[in-house]
Amino acid sequence: MSALISLKKLKKVFSTEEVDTHALSDIDLEIKSGEYVCISGPSGCGKSTLLSILGLLDTPSGGSFILNGTDVCELDAKQRADVRKKEVGFVFQSFNLISDLTVEENVELPLTYRKELSKAERESMVANALEKVDMAHRRKHYPSQLSGGQQQRVAVARAVVGNPSIILADEPTGNLDSKNAEQVMSLLDQLHGEGATICMVTHDPRGVKRAKRSVEIFDGRVVADSSLSRPKKTEQSEKELATEATVA
Amino acid sequence: MNFFADLKVTFRSMRRNFRFSLLAIFVMTSGLSLSIYMFSFLYNTLSAPLPFDQGERVRKLQPITSTNQFLSFRLSDYQDMAKSQTTFDVFDTYYNRRRNLVSSDRSFRDRVFYVNPPFFEVSNARPLKGRVINQDDMLPGAAPVVVIGEHIWDNLYGGADDVLGKELRIENKPFTIVGVMPATYRFPDYAKIWAPFDMTTQGINRSNVPYASVYGRLKEGVSDEQAEADLVQIMEQIALEYPELNEGESVIVTTFQKLAAMTTDTLILAMQLCVGLVLLLACINTGNLLLSRALEKSKESAIRTAMGATRGVLVTQVMMEAVLICLISGVLSLMIVSLSLEGSLTALKSMFLGSEPPYWWRFELTLESYLAAIFMTVATAVITGLLPAIKATKGDVSSILRDGTRGAQSFQSGRLSKLIVISEVALSSALLLIATSVALSVIEKNHTDYGIRLDGYLTAEVSLNRSDYRTDERRLSFFQKLEQELEKQPGVDDVSFTRMVPITWARVEQFEVEGVDYGKDPKYPRPEIVTVSNDYFSTVEIKLFEGRTFSEQDRADTPLVAIVSQNFIKKYMNGEPALGKRIKLARSGSDWYTIVGVVNDVTHGWPYSYNIERPSVFVNLQQNPERAMSVVIKTANDPNLLRETLRRVAFEVEPNAPLFNVLTMERNHERAVADINFISRLFILFAIASMILAFSGIYGVMAYTVTQKTQEIGVRRALGADNQEIHVHFLKQGAIQLITGLLVGIPVGIGLLNMLIQSELVSFSAMIFILVPLAISLTIVIAVANPVRKVLKLEPIHALRYE
16 A cells, blocks of 8 residues: 655754754654554653644644655645645544534535535535434534534544545544543544544553554654554444434 | 722733733723713803803893794894793893994904893893993983993003093994903803993884894793793784784794804714714723623633632622723823813814804813713723623633633624624714715815905905995095005005905895796895905906906996806806896895896805805995995915005004904905814814724724634634635625624714705715725724734644644
8 A cells, every 4th residue: 555644754843942842853654545543652742743744734844744645845835725625634632613603514614615516515525424423413503512522523524524535633532531432432443444544643542452553652753653453342332332322 | 809909909900911901091091082072062162051140041032934043133022022921030132233443542343232231130240340231321311331341441441440431432422431341251252342222113113123132031940941932922922913024933042052152953963973972982992802801811700709709799800990991091081181172272263263252161171071071981981891791700610610611602702792893883984974074075165166366365344434434425435545545555466345255254135137027926036245346356366257347437327237157147047148137136126237247156155055056246336335345455475464554554544444354365264164174173083083993993803803713713724724715714704794884884874964964064975985884894804814814824733722
């Protein structure tokens, strides 16, 4: 499989008046299409910074970053926005749904920035995505009317609605209780099963176990990169998923 | 925490947020200053009682017909009203005339007020020296007496102790000075000389009796409406008795103050509305600033609640900041107003040139101003503080503390800020519409074409004594002599005479054109009639289009001739050839005037449309030698340099006919537009204030909203929105608020404009309806684009993590 993402000698330095902080130093990393990668490490090690750069939300200070064959370091702001809307789907720790928009409007949001899609196309894509995360029945609700787990499922739907090349998830279970966390993780599993490339930052060990490959970062450097065998779904988690679906 | 501890915390927080506090104080001070100023100005000139005991009960009466309001009553009508009225405890009459006055060594012209003894009783007159006019002075055959003001005593008699008993000649008749009034006493408005009332109805046909002003003091507890109802009934009775004289005549009860203000109720109402709108804008702005601060502090409020503070305590704390801001602004405003009131006096004095503002006008902060200031400050503090305080302390404490309801709260405050922007747009567009319309019309009036040249002329009025100048020959020879003498003076290029200098005033008469049938109920042409000397047209550069101007060949013994303006022909003669046609004064046995020339349109009177559009008929001084004329001197130098020359020459020619209203032609024009300029300056001030307030308000709200949405912008960018799409998104939101605001504001503005249209203070122009929305749209664009641009400068990830 060809590399979807290829990082070479990637650096990120935060400069203040007094001191330069090296958040990332000489990161070499390749992610192939269809992989399920988990980036882990202690607080402040640089994993979120790495994810931001992967999602083109932040620019590296040095090194190269090839996404789907394009050197994204060379792109201007508009081109980067273009790449984001087509190639990347985000799931954030704090959901980051827009409070003035309904569930379906939130999910539709990334599609509205893609002029090539007609209204009908957008509607069917939104319906599909909501179906996938089992939130179609709540599509007219506002985020404030949903539980944390439900909000995060909507956020996942928003991340996958445009069929991005890669889903970037930043501590997607960080704000959730264990039951809801489990559901979201299962959802990501399911998406991976359907062929999605996922790159997730977490320090939740349960999350780490679910990924197929674990990249460990410490002080801005990759210190371990290992393929993991994916544990089988437990019967219990299957049941839990079913219960929640009926409750919701 | 007790009150003082709270106060200390509030002060500390205001100091920490110095720029914020400064902005809030600035906004509030602008609003309060304008409001207190307008209140003080309008109250002191219009509503404050006359400055003597029971001055609040003194009223002036005005005769009215269905179309007109007049200032004086037929004396016989006054006498009938005085006999029958039941609502006034004093009911009196007086009149005033400009008179030629001569002391032992000086002559001048001023108004003399002819009054009855109750005049001084009502107005609490306390003479500085001597006495006031009493009943004995009113008896037939009594020696003529006069009471003078301190000004006259100082200027004419050098403040001499033995002034009582000295002589003052009025129209060449001797009067003995019996009293001196203090400079502070100028009743009824700006009087300096008072003489016994001398009009009578005895032996005079009712249709020929003279006219006089009527005033009175209401009985205690009687309202204006009651008094008016009583008098209206009496006038109806009179009209039944003398239908040919009084048909359709009635009376209204008003005040000296209102009459002196030379303004209309609608103009005052419009000003009050404007200033109200400005204050409202200021309140909304400050309230919004305080709200945003209170919302920022909602976590602090939640912590306080968790520590046991009641909602009342929290509300008090937020309110305290509002009270402090309004208090500081109130004090600053009083200082600003006190200074600007002094400035207004100077501005207004230029309006009253030739006379003076009424003596009760006070350009200082009075007790009423202070009370109004206190009331406005307290009211604004409550308006600006209460809503934010309630709103900010309403949050769900535990969720605020858990920091999880950011979405829900911004949803609410988002709606409120949209409402604020809409109201700001509505208020400022209404205000801007009015202010720009007024400013436009004033600019038009300032550039009025009166049909003459304005620069390089000195004008003055002169009025000859009736007794000395009974014959036409004497009058003519006076004007000829004055002209000859003036033309000899260095710097004088040309001298001529006119009954009235254009711009200043007009005498309107009914005319008929020969051969025109005006029907059964004739509506005769009403042009102005102006008597001029032969070379007047060339002196002031009025253009001759047809025929000839007046010349030496037009004399008393030759046929009467007239020159008309172009609009006379257009309006009254269907544009047909006018030369050789004849006109005459309607309803009178006057002779026919033959039209010998046609000149350009000339405006007599102040530049209002009814004056500008009214045609003129010029007649020849040699054929109509009048007693009162204006002299017009043309010079290549500064006309002011000729003032002394003119005075000296006029005194040499006739010491008993002093010149008055000695003004350059340009000054006449300035005087004609002084009041509208003053009013327009106020309106322009409203416009500037509203523009500043609206801009700072809209910008503040928009910037705050955008900052609140920093995270949302981050999310949108993460989802693929580029900078342009973000801008468009926020501009679209702004556009909805803009359009809603304009849809409310523009009709309100048009409504207010309609109120003003009669006063000719506004001029409608399509440009306004383009420029005003454009200016406000620009404000919105800047207010949206700038903060958005700032947020877009952040990397999306920083925007996402923005707290």
